[in-house]
Amino acid sequence: MDLAKELKNRLKTKPILLMTHLVLGYPSLAVNREVIRQMTTNGVDCIELQIPFSEPIADGPVILKANQQSLESGISVEECFSFGQEMAAAFPQVRFLFMTYYNIVFKYGEEAFLHRTKAIGFCGTIVPDLPPEEGQSYLATSKELGLAPVQFFTPTSTDERMRAVAAQGAGFVYCVARRGVTGKQTAFDHTLDQYLSRCRQATDLPLAVGFGISSREDVALLTGKADMAVIGTATIKLVDAQGPEAVGPFIAGLLAGD
Structure with missing residues (x-):
């Protein structure tokens, strides 16, 4: 499965795609299961399932707390694989990816981790703390297996760096909307427009924009400038405040009026 090609096909009938993220085991796998059901039935295209790690350096306080509480409850990598396999089988219309940090991959065994990811029906991985220069075996094994090793652009990336990074990845490029960690509100201004224009010029891969995207207005402002x-x-x-049943209407509302 060529993820980039599939996403481009989906864009023929949708103005913009949606990818959601959740931390496995927070607050429980049972709640994760219901949240994913709500997401998949309301138009999400991709879901990144985060395997918890004790030091998630790219994540802000909300996701950090979720990682810590999931680990405290005893979630294991094996449980994450089993749950991921269940979700990929239950919701074949959605493309699932694992998001985690390289320590998890390294401890499991890089080849074993990637082979298992492929075997359970996932399409790729997102490892934010592994630059391509240090991940050549990870990149090569991913591509051999047909997995997308998603790479990152940041606002501080030079045009040359963007082209070099994109050439190493597959599936799509994750464009970090601003400096810092996840969760803070992103300013949708001329600076962001210029950045996304540079991203577009650097690669033919679809562009996914994250960090601080939280409303229908945000999604509308990205439409036409990003792909996901x-x-x-x-x-x-939202789940913390209102429970998993609030997720479906929220997701559906993100695309309302488009």
């Missing part, structure tokens, strides 16, 4: 909006912290906050 990434919603993470907003849904975790």
Whole structure:
């Protein structure tokens, strides 16, 4: 499965795609299961399932707390694989990816981790703390297996760096909307427009924009400038405040009026 090609096909009938994120085991796998059901039945295209890690350096306080509480409850990598396999089988219309940090991959065994990811029906991985220069075996094994090793652009990336990074990845490029960690509100201004224009010029891969995307207005402002909006912290906050049943209407509302 060529993820980039599939996403481009989906864009023929949708103005923008949605990718959501949740932390496995927070607050429980049972709640994760219901949240994913709500997401998949309301138009989400991709879901990144985060395997919890004790030091998630790219994540803000909401996702950090979710990682810590999931680990305290005893979630294991094996449970994450089993749950992921169940979700990929139950919701074949959605593309699932694992998001985690390289320590998890390294401890499990890089080849074993990637082979298992492929075997359970996932289409790729997102490992934010592994630059391509340090991940050549990870990149090569991913591509051999047909998995997308998603790479990152940041606002501080030079045009040359963007082209070099994109050439190493597959599936789509995750464009970090601003400096810092996840969860803070992103300013949708001329600076962001210029950045996304640079991203577009650097690669033919679809562009997914995340960090601080939380409303229908945010998604509307990204439409036409990016291919996929990434919603993470907003849904975790929503589940904490209102329960998993609030997720479906929220997701449906993100695309309302488009």
